[in-house]
Amino acid sequence: MSAGSARPAAPAPEVVLAADGLTKHFPVRARGRALLSRTRPSLRAVDDVSLTLRRGQVTALVGESGSGKSTVARLLAQLHQQTAGSIRLHGEPVSARGGRRFRAYSRRVQLIFQDPFASLNPVHTVRYHLTRALKIHGRAGESRKDLEDALADLLTRVRLTPPERYLDKFPHELSGGQRQRVAIARALGADPEVLLADEPVSMLDVSIRLGVLNLLRDLKERLHLAILYITHDIASARYFADDTVVMYAGQVVEGGDSETVTQRPAHPYTQLLIDSAPDPDRLAGADSGTREAGTGEPPSLITPPPGCRFHPRCPHAMARCRTEAPPPLAIGDSPGHFAACWLYDEARQP
Amino acid sequence: MAVPTTELAATAPQPAPVSPGRRRRLRFAANPKAATGLVILGGFVLLAIIGPWIAPHDPSLRGTDLLQPPSAAHWFGTTHLGQDIFSQVLAGTRSVVVVGFVAGIVSTALSILVGVTSGYLSGAGGESLSALSNVFLVIPALPLIVIIASALPGTDNLTIALVIGLTSWAWGARVLRAQTLSLRRRDYVQAARATGESTWRIILFEIMPNLAAVIASGFISTVIFAVTSEITLAFIGVGDTSTWNWGTILFWAQSQQALAQGAWWWFVPAGLAIALLGTALSLVNFGIDELVSPRLRGNGGTTARTEDGHRVRMRVGFTPVLGSGRKDDPARRQRGSTAASVSERGADHARSRASRPAVRDDAVLEIRGLDVDYGLGDAAVHAVRDVHLTLRRGEVLGLAGESGSGKSTLAYGLTRLLPPPGVVAGGEVLYHPERGEPVDVLRMSPAQLRRFRWAETAIVFQGAMNSLNPVHKVSTQLMDVIKAHDPTSSRADRRDRARELLALVGIAEDRLDSYPHQLSGGMRQRVMIGMALALQPRVVIMDEPTTALDVVIQRQILRQLTELRERLGFSVLFITHDLSLLVEFSDRIAVMYGGRIVEQAASADLYRRALHPYSDGLLHSFPALRGPRRELTGIPGSPPDLRAMPTGCAFHPRCPRAFEPCAQRVPVLGMPRARQGEDRAGDDRAGNDRAGGDHAVACWLHPVQDTRF
Amino acid sequence: MSYLLKRIAFYLFTAWAAITINFFVPRLIPGDPVQALITKARGQLTAEAVQSLYVLFGLDSEASLLDQYVRYLGQLLRGDLGLSFTFFPSPVAEVIGDSLPWTLGLVGITTVVGFLIGTGLGTVAGWRRGSWVDLVIPVTTFLSSIPYFWLGLIAITLLTGPGSFFPASGAHDTGLVPSWDWEFVGSVLQHGLLPAATILISCMSGWILSMRNMMVTVAAEDYVTVAHAKGLSERRVMVSYAARNALLPNVSGLALSLGFIVGGTLLVEIVFSYPGLGLQLFQAVGAKDYPLMQGIFLIITLSVLLANFLADVAYLVLDPRTRREG
């Protein structure tokens, strides 16, 4: 890794984890008339998603519930097997089938869960959780002292100090924010390169969210972690992430650097999302004049609409949108900004 | 709503660590049912060990006293052969207990093996194991045991125990499978997997410890079943009638026609012993059940006594209101010096109303000094303290605060819908009808309250998912409320009205006969809003109505709500933790912290000039979507534990600006002196009854102007 | 619909499993049980009967296990359960046919009545926690810990005897010929009352308890709070919102507890000398009448499966979430 820092500053940091055409279909039980048809129905939770995570950068994945964000995280963590597509770690294709290979992979890619109340086992202490993480990844050291040092080091990293006060606590004796810090410490126990954070703060109280986000940002800077930050709150993506990717109904609809995506959203869905987010500066009554696109609900993922999946709700839908799925198209206002929308295809053809 | 779990603020005193295991064991032993059961059970186990030695006679030894009733020589009487029944019962205890426990162990081991494995393994293996246990579950056990036991060559105790064990594991396996299935989906199991734990370690160290209570309860149920089965088998003559157990005693009693001869003592002792053992085991199981699901715990929670010996019945749906005796609240004592005390104000009510400025008259709901507790006496947790709040006609009043700050408790308390052990400990909730004198909701009889509810104040609850009854159609649930308040209406009218209500919230009328599970989350919440408007109430209380929804749907619903409010003119008390939403959506905002209202102001005012350091911190915790990227500060520490509330200002451990009085004295909500000058528009109201565009705050940084009425 | 089909398939499979167990169990008996039976019968068995016994025990050595199994299935399909040894030469099917109605009547009526009363009491106990109804729980727990048959014995001691209204044994007056007249039906009711009451008392507590616990759980659900908030009458909230939903798990519980109730009923029949399957099973055990035991096991199992299926249908009707359109 030290070679990396000696290199002259590259325009973009090195890609650590890349997903290409990631797809996950969950089989569903056929019922009714579908029983008679020959194709087996499936729920297309994730369809052809490509993403890159870079060293020392945060990539936000934004979307509504059910849009497939968590599934992407679990695919990247290899808790689910993808139906199609590939994942590359430093360019090497990943295959984490089987205990040993999965363990080796999980040493480098760690997942943090949404709900710190649920992701720590109520019957085990903080010490147990962290010791296991260290032992599994061979970082517990030789002696008891090594282990104690390693534990103290982990807790200090997540700013639970003094460590002795927290080591022998049970999860229910900690507050939500402290629990999430323990969960982060556990992930750090593997000394990973990639942290997949699935809505790490959405279950926490508003006043303590910021502390956890700032901790993650700090870790990113000090440990040069590549972080995937999954959230439904696009405002926090602007604040916290370098890049932002927006998902709708299992597909990526827009991506680019966070400031561009939030300030100049290109895809009609992203625009709807941003218009819908609460905005204290828009005081009551000043609501008129915003785009009146806010109708309808996300589609079924078992029988998604043909063409662009957003077309039943899209105010700009054209004939072409109903039949052909739009590929990611460059917007051109900033490097790397793209949207999967036919509007931008026409824009390019004079 | 939920009483917060132990939240340890960094500054809170650190209690000595108690493992949940130990804590559970302590609670279990303290459970009177479990304790009684364990003591009786211990007695039987002791008898099983020493019984054969302390028996006064050889149980099989024939004597000369044939068929004698109980006497000093034979405590339980004798059989037709002159055998001592007391000795037989004692001697039989061992075989009963041994068979019970051996069968219990065998069956529990099998059920763990089948249940946990089939629950953890997905796919064909798990499915077929589960099918196997379901098959065993529906085959009637007793006849099965009878045919197997009678086919076997030897029928000693051990064989019987094994047969019972082998035929009775299915129930336990089914329960364990269901538990394991749900545990497997828990995040901590997924997290252990993501950390790289192996499957067997996950089963043994992550899942099994969490199943302990279920396994124990399954074990005990099997022991009960095994004991009964063993005795039954002995009674019908399957097995070895020459070794003594309680069933054999009954077998001989039956075969010798003890009944016909009036020899009641022959079968009464053994039967009572069985019943006692069974009851003891059931009691232990109740203890375990109550440990696992706290809702079942203690009927003590439903009737309780206050300090002054007053009996309070905790009735679901009608939260009790404690007598008007005021508690000694330091804040209120203080208020006594700055403003009229609540009771004083109650007495002066009529007069002060008459002299009130015009702005008062548009109040629809006036909360005065409301206190809401969970529990009574010393055990009470004060979740809402001394809250004053006025909802005016046609306005949206936002109530913001973190989880556990008491928002929902306030909403449920003022409508008296708080489930036990919630009680309203004091205060008034005045409803101002369109015509006539205000009425106190807290003093209504159940019948009055029932008539008042929904007709005047409707509620939309947190999580529409659970607010609709899953087994009734949407139409039924819309129509029954109309019928309850207008019994004379015809069914067709009600159906028309239901159709209208759905149209009001933008749902097609063909959804009228849908069941809730057939609607999406957003539609369900809309149905709830439509239902809230069914009787055209003047007040609608909304508790986190959109929290579970996506922003896009949330925006749709809020827009619709704004529209309906403009059209129909009802007032909304809007509760949420999302302050940024409130700033945009409501007219006025009250911020709660630690059960009290700490600041109250017009939305724009609060957003621009938050006075309380907590409100200010909250406003600086939200990343802004537009405009320049502001620096975000957040708030250090974590929300307070209601059971160990900091002294003085509850916020002081986290407050960046705390100073000398903060830790000692509770700041009172009022209009700060400095602002009094600016905003003063000729009204001189004290406390929080101050309305208008007034900005009230409870913080020592902004001392309250202390003139009285 | 697919739910029902799945359940039917499951019950068919279970029936097959029970039949197979029934086939293999006699083959566990070591030695030559048939010889023992023949000796015991003192030469009253015809050659044909002896042969059928050998077939039953799998001792007709010339046939392979598979052949035996196929033959056994064939016999069952024809309704042939073998010959009873105690009631020789009556076929088992006929013997069972005589006693089955009595047991079905007793179990059926007591189960339905017990379920209704138990659920009703449990509803009230769960709704009015903290009132006198709470006493129901310890009392019924104690009662349910008593074996059915012992309770029967006590009932007989205390309530029957010369001059009592309750007869101590039988299903009807011995002098009467079964027919559909008042006298006979009255006598049947009179004889059935005490056994039925015994079963009721023993089996009810389970339902009271589970219904109470479900009511307590359901009473805290949001939709019940909403029902209160709507100002519905207390009765409607209790019945239509709380009990209606609490009932669902109790219905599936009903199906699963049927096996236990049937077992208990068999014993009560023994105590009351009620001419049902229980008494027959008792006699069969005493006489080592394997064909009869097996036949009874099979019939009971099949009836329980049928009852379970009915409970499934009831559940389907009660819970809209299991109903699927299409």
Ligand SMILES: Nc1ncnc2c1ncn2[C@@H]1O[C@H](COP(=O)(O)OP(=O)(O)OP(=O)(O)O)[C@@H](O)[C@H]1O
């Ligand atoms: N194991 C599974 N089996 C079947 N369907 C699943 C499974 N996991 C997820 N899904 C479905 O996949 C879709 C995407 O789910 P996912 O949890 O990834 O969404 P999300 O965007 O993270 O939602 P939220 O914000 O609610 O967490 C949903 O429709 C969900 O029901």
Ligand code: SF4
């Ligand atoms: S492709 Fe068409 S339907 Fe899809 S977002 Fe763009 S304009 Fe709308």
Ligand code: SF4
């Ligand atoms: S009273 Fe003191 S501690 Fe409380 S908010 Fe004001 S300054 Fe902070």
Ligand SMILES: [Mg+2]
């Ligand atoms: Mg998610």
